[in-house]
Amino acid sequence: MNSNEKQVPAIVVKRLPRYYRYLSELLKTDIKRISSGALSRKMNVTASQIRQDFNYFGGFGQQGYGYNVEYLHKAIGEILGLDRGNKTIIVGAGNLGRALANHDAFERRGFIITALFDIDSSVVGTRVNGKPVFHMEELDDYLSRERTDIAILTVPRAKTQEIADRLIRSGVRGFLNFSYTELKTDGMVAVENVHLSDALMTLSYKVKRMDS
Amino acid sequence: MNSNEKQVPAIVVKRLPRYYRYLSELLKTDIKRISSGALSRKMNVTASQIRQDFNYFGGFGQQGYGYNVEYLHKAIGEILGLDRGNKTIIVGAGNLGRALANHDAFERRGFIITALFDIDSSVVGTRVNGKPVFHMEELDDYLSRERTDIAILTVPRAKTQEIADRLIRSGVRGFLNFSYTELKTDGMVAVENVHLSDALMTLSYKVKRMDS
Known part of the structure; x- marks a missing residue:
């Protein structure tokens, strides 16, 4: 560097x-x-x-x-580190997680979605955009086998910290966090928060200013 | 003001x-x-x-x-204008649009999703999180009937400008734009862009800096 x-x-x-x-x-x-x-x-x-x-x-x-x-x-x-082919998992295969697995712009930018994880038996075992959905119980084992650079977190807020801690212990260094919570980390990992309702609130502010 | x-x-x-x-x-x-x-x-x-x-x-x-x-x-x-109850439509009922219709944080912040619009006959006529999905042909008529403050755009990039123009003509003043395109507007509307892959690229930059 x-x-x-x-x-x-x-x-x-x-x-x-x-x-x-x-x-x-x-x-x-x-x-x-x-x-x-x-x-x-x-x-x-x-x-x-x-x-x-x-x-x-x-x-x-x-x-x-x-x-x-x-x-x-x-x-x-x-x-930007895009030439490295960032291996990326999505933790939380609900509506948002599945939408992100289908978001072609990610792979176009060199982010390779390798798998999704969830606890819901109705999605575990299925594929989303060709990517397997595994049970959360398989997460640690998966991470010990497969290099994983980035985890996209779309899990319920109450679970986010616990899951992030588990991922950090397994060596994941980057988190794209969609949960409305500020992750506590040891400072040795990188976090980007995407707060979708913040964007909507900022927009509301701007619209209100235009109306007055 | x-x-x-x-x-x-x-x-x-x-x-x-x-x-x-x-x-x-x-x-x-x-x-x-x-x-x-x-x-x-x-x-x-x-x-x-x-x-x-x-x-x-x-x-x-x-x-x-x-x-x-x-x-x-x-x-x-x-x-922030949250007390007004911003009436919001989602244009594009693909994976991302449907995920956003299910995103409870929006309604918690006073954004009332009233309807989704799409051209895909497999989703038109269905409901997502209780909200009706209408055909794009019904858009202008809908907007003439129903007050609509904000449109969330999750449509293909090539269609975004044309659809935004149509919405602006019908009086929509705020756009949350998920398409990877910069909207051209007359300056009389407010736009917030959410570029999901930008967040991932920024994260990649940070991870790369940590590794070196």
Whole structure:
């Protein structure tokens, strides 16, 4: 790791997936190079902000000629760790867990959903989008056999901490947490919370401001 | 609208749902008052940040005795527009749309899912969590009859803009957009994007940094 990368502000990190997504779109076109100005108009970020963002990672090449789309896409993908093929399990195969197993964007970004886990006998033993659903009792055994980088948690809030602890003991290092609870961890794992109703509340705030 | 509210920074707005959620939890306990210090420890925000945040909205009362939990919960709920009972439709009744219709947290926060819409004959005419699924052809007629504040969009990316335009023409003012596309609007509507794979990519970045 480049030691400079440690100090990348969270707000810059948050923009990387957007850059990556947009560059993925560009790759499908004939556009081989893009200026920070053109990128700026598409991304709703100033050109100088884009240059500043990229400078955290060495700048990605000559600005006069614009950025090489393929190179930039690959470089940002590597920074995001997408080139590693993150092995991912979904714990909780309810409606949301099953929807996420069907969410094609995940595999497109290099996240390989390997299995789902649940306690509900009506889903255990079935397949969702081709992925097996195992009983929670099989979880520890599975993790001892199969490398697992990331766990997506869509379990009831009261169970989330206990299950996360179990996963951490088995070496899982990344958690995408859909439960409305703040996970307590030892700081040696990474957690991203997705609070769907927070997005809806923020939207409600904005709508209310528009109405007044 | 208090004219001061216009200048509330986005980062403060983003914290309001978290305050609201935590206060909802507190309401279930015997705790009637809470200091900014205690709130701070729970929220991972400094006490002075909390006081600054609240000052955008008039401060919410005397700090020496702490905040009145019930009053603060109600006040933040009103700022977020949750007291209005936001009528919400889900456009796209695929896996994700159906999972969201089953997401109880939405109704707990005052979002009333009234209907889903799709073109798939295998779901049109069914009910999801008690809500009817209508055909997209019925959308305009439905909107002319039923007040609709918010639309949750879980439709294929290529269709998103066209459907959003149709909803905007019918007076929908708020969009929770799960499609990987930036909606073009006239600026008179509010949009919150939920890019699930962005959260996963950000997580991948963090895991990669931990490993190195």
